[in-house]
Amino acid sequence: MSNMKYLILRRITQIGLLVLYFGAHAYGWKMLSGTISSSSVLGTIPLSDPFAVLQMLAAGASLGLDVIVGAIIITLFYGIIGGRAFCSWVCPVNMVTDAAAWVRRKMLIDKIERKVWVTRNARYYMIAIALVVSAVAGFAAFEIVSPITIFNRGVIFGFGAGAGLLVAIFLLDLFVLKNAWCGHLCPLGGVHSLLGKYALLSVKHNSDNCTLCMKCKDVCPEVQVLNMIGKRSERVVQPECTNCGRCIDVCDDDALGFDILALGNKK
Amino acid sequence: MSTQKKPEITARRRFFTDTAHHAGLGLLGGLLWAGYADKARSSVLTLRPPAALPEADFLRTCIKCGLCAEACRNRDSNIDKETGKPRPETLKMAKADTDGVTVGTPYFVARDVPCYMCDDIPCVPACPTGALDEASVTNGEGELDFRKMDMGLAVVDTNSCIAFWGLQCDLCYRACPLMDEAIKLHYTRNSRTGKHAFLEPIVDMNVCTGCGLCEKACPTEKAAIFVLPREVALGRPGAHYVKGWDKKDQQRVGERKMENITTHDKRSEKKAADYLNDGVSYE
Ligand code: SF4
Ligand code: SF4
Numbered sequence: 001m002s003n004m005k006y007l008i009l010r011r012i013t014q015i016g017l018l019v020l021y022f023g024a025h026a027y028g029w030k031m032l033s034g035t036i037s038s039s040s041v042l043g044t045i046p047l048s049d050p051f052a053v054l055q056m057l058a059a060g061a062s063l064g065l066d067v068i069v070g071a072i073i074i075t076l077f078y079g080i081i082g083g084r085a086f087c088s089w090v091c092p093v094n095m096v097t098d099a100a101a102w103v104r105r106k107m108l109i110d111k112i113e114r115k116v117w118v119t120r121n122a123r124y125y126m127i128a129i130a131l132v133v134s135a136v137a138g139f140a141a142f143e144i145v146s147p148i149t150i151f152n153r154g155v156i157f158g159f160g161a162g163a164g165l166l167v168a169i170f171l172l173d174l175f176v177l178k179n180a181w182c183g184h185l186c187p188l189g190g191v192h193s194l195l196g197k198y199a200l201l202s203v204k205h206n207s208d209n210c211t212l213c214m215k216c217k218d219v220c221p222e223v224q225v226l227n228m229i230g231k232r233s234e235r236v237v238q239p240e241c242t243n244c245g246r247c248i249d250v251c252d253d254d255a256l257g258f259d260i261l262a263l264g265n266k267k
Numbered sequence: 268m269s270t271q272k273k274p275e276i277t278a279r280r281r282f283f284t285d286t287a288h289h290a291g292l293g294l295l296g297g298l299l300w301a302g303y304a305d306k307a308r309s310s311v312l313t314l315r316p317p318a319a320l321p322e323a324d325f326l327r328t329c330i331k332c333g334l335c336a337e338a339c340r341n342r343d344s345n346i347d348k349e350t351g352k353p354r355p356e357t358l359k360m361a362k363a364d365t366d367g368v369t370v371g372t373p374y375f376v377a378r379d380v381p382c383y384m385c386d387d388i389p390c391v392p393a394c395p396t397g398a399l400d401e402a403s404v405t406n407g408e409g410e411l412d413f414r415k416m417d418m419g420l421a422v423v424d425t426n427s428c429i430a431f432w433g434l435q436c437d438l439c440y441r442a443c444p445l446m447d448e449a450i451k452l453h454y455t456r457n458s459r460t461g462k463h464a465f466l467e468p469i470v471d472m473n474v475c476t477g478c479g480l481c482e483k484a485c486p487t488e489k490a491a492i493f494v495l496p497r498e499v500a501l502g503r504p505g506a507h508y509v510k511g512w513d514k515k516d517q518q519r520v521g522e523r524k525m526e527n528i529t530t531h532d533k534r535s536e537k538k539a540a541d542y543l544n545d546g547v548s549y550e
């Protein structure tokens with residue numbers, strides 16, 4: 001089971017957060033209430049989604065202090081420590097897209113070439129489009145289609161037809177393009193990539209131990225970030241790495257591990 | 268057979284084609300998205316939580332966190348004393364298939380669960396964004412005051428209200444938290460029986476908060492008293508009708524430019540006798 005350590009830890013945090021949110025609404029627990037868009041810890045500390053706040057500002061909203069403070073806390077946390085960890089440790093849609101990737105591997109879909117190509121920068125264009133549409137429509141545009149919040153609210157308040165969107169994302173990732181949603185399109189993932197760019201936590205490769213088995217590249221949802229495998233011993237520097245630790249899990253040769261930079265000795 | 272060379276893809280050509288490609292796809296996506304966003308707006312009949320900003324501002328300010336709905340559900344007054352569990356809450360969060368309400372935004376359906384006009388209005392301070400505006404329900408003493416809530420306005424359909432038939436019913440009157448203020452009973456003689464009175468519920472628009480307790484209480488199959496957002500429920504007399512005897516109403520109308528007001532129109536060109544004989548066309 002040691003090759004599933006981080007996977008299991010991630011599922012525990014992802015599902016644990018959903019349980020806390022659910023309990024807050026259903027039973028009045030105080031630990032973590034609200035939704036992933038904006039929450040309250042112990043009824044006092046606000047946490048909010050910086051991308052939602054950005055869209056709301058683009059739409060011309062004048063916002064209360066709590067939600068701004070919440071967005072700053074989240075930005076600082078991921079910006080300084082977590083990197084893009086939101087995507088693999090918090091976001092519930094990650095469970096859907098991981099499931100699709102798993103089925104893809106089992107069905108050997110990856111081994112059969114398909115001619116669908118989408119730039120991995122599409123998510124950054126999506127950010128720009130979301131902000132423009134928000135400004136034009138006069139409200140946060142991604143928030144009315146976001147599968148992340150639809151999943152999150154679905155667990156807390158009931159899914160309704162929103163479940164269809166999650167099935168659609170599963171099918172998209174399974175049959176159209178590997179890692180289509182999280183690895184190419186999701187603007188929230190794009191925002192977390194950008195804001196986690198200089199974070200202290202990242203994966204580090206030791207090429208001396210590497211046997212070039214390439215298991216890591218098989219499981220990585222953002223393979224392009226592992227371009228140093230077997231070549232150079234260095235940290236993963238590309239911001240799209242979600243710090244999911246799946247590559248560390250599957251590596252049998254101790255060539256990958258998490259690395260926390262001490263402040264001030266950034267390489 | 269063609270001996271022509273393949274067109275050469277220069278760096279310049281690639282740059283322009285790529286740029287056009289990205290811009291075009293971006294525009295396509297943006298147009299589809301904006302088109303959908305336009306359809307996603309709530310219907311004008313949606314009832315929002317207490318102290319909600321006007322709809323357009325509400326929609327841009329609410330982050331869809333559900334903290335208001337959570338506060339409403341778990342407020343002390345909503346906990347069933349016997350089971351210790353919360354009763355169904357007033358504020359619901361719209362699902363993708365909730366008719367006419369923007370996904371993820373809070374709303375209530377008065378006939379299902381009305382707003383109980385809590386003393387401490389717990390839903391409002393819970394809001395982190397200001398989409399529920401505490402100031403709008405705060406009185407001069409700086410306290411939250413449920414009398415200042417304004418979710419909508421109760422409207423009576425006098426055709427289906429059985430009190431207007433002469434039957435005895437004052438359920439809405441008694442259900443109203445502002446009893447005898449927001450709904451008053453108007454006594455008129457029932458000339459059909461000659462010895463009874465109609466007890467007609469009349470809503471005072473200056474007092475009613477739109478909580479919907481009356482709509483919930485109404486015994487007719489489909490409520491004969493129901494809450495509508497004020498923009499839907501109310502007309503507007505406009506600046507050309509003024510209560511000349513009322514100082515306040517003159518303020519409403521404000522300073523008017525007399526030179527822009529005229530009673531002269533196309534009809535005035537003929538004599539009254541002529542245009543009445545010719546028949547009038549209103550264009
Ligand atoms: S005031 Fe109305 S909406 Fe607010 S918590 Fe009380 S019942 Fe719910
Ligand atoms: S608490 Fe405020 S921001 Fe959150 S869902 Fe309710 S109205 Fe919207």
Ligand code: SF4
Binds near residue numbers: 445474477
């Ligand atoms: S909605 Fe009905 S019950 Fe509520 S204040 Fe108005 S008249 Fe009274």
